[in-house]
Amino acid sequence: MDDGARVLVVDDEPMVRDVLSRYLERGGFEVEAVADGERALAAFEASRPDLVLLDLMLPRIDGFEVFRQIRARASSPVIMITARGQTTDRIVGLEIGADDYVSKPFSPAEVVARVRSVLRRSSATAPAASEASLRFDDLEIDAAAREVRIDGRSASLTPKEFDLLLLFASNPRRVFSRFQLLDELWDVAFDGDPATVTVHVRRLREKIEAEPSHPRRLVTVWGVGYRFEP
Incomplete structure (x- = not known):
């Protein structure tokens, strides 16, 4: 069901990008990973991924602004990545329409499960x-x-x-x-x-x-x- 779905990972930490990319690729996803907000918007425009994993604390353009610009262009699901204990960031992310969130530190396997769940919900089979x-x-x-x-x-x-x-x-x-x-x-x-x-x-x-x-x-x-x- 998820085979070949395209996921854009946006995080300024190289280790986070590497770990998430490896786990998602093992799960059958096509993955592109970028380190800042400008590259995120360029990558989104070029490939129109099926889902975006978006860190909020990004250089150049912060995650909230990246999210707003993505939403202005398409309805692709977005899972926000927040720092541990940042309840305000989570609430604001949900307020502006994020589909889900994960908090650092997280289990990569859990992130993959969340990606599958959000994709399943957003691409449910059309009704009769x-x-x-x-x-x-x-x-x-x-x-x-x-x-x-x-x-x-x-x-x-x-x-x-x-x-x-x-x-x-x-x-x-x-x-x-x-x-x-x-x-x-x-x-x-x-x-x-x-x-x-x-x-x-x-x-x-x-x-x-x-x-x-x-x-x-x-x-x-x-x-x-x-x-x-x-």
């Missing part, structure tokens, strides 16, 4: 024709094309935000706890921090709700989780 489009008044979800429209206007969602919305919309009025959502969308490779669900729900509301602070579609069930109102 009868399920390819969901419509709820002004909200239309084209599952086959992975597109969302509000009042006919396209909404720009990250791959994870789209997966989250599709899961909710496919199960209207079903209540999901944050840990259930972690199991469904982040799979076994994720370390189980429910804060990322809160961040993604908030970001999704900002894109699909007329009043994100008073959501009509994506409703909080206090003490339990969230549900989608059709």
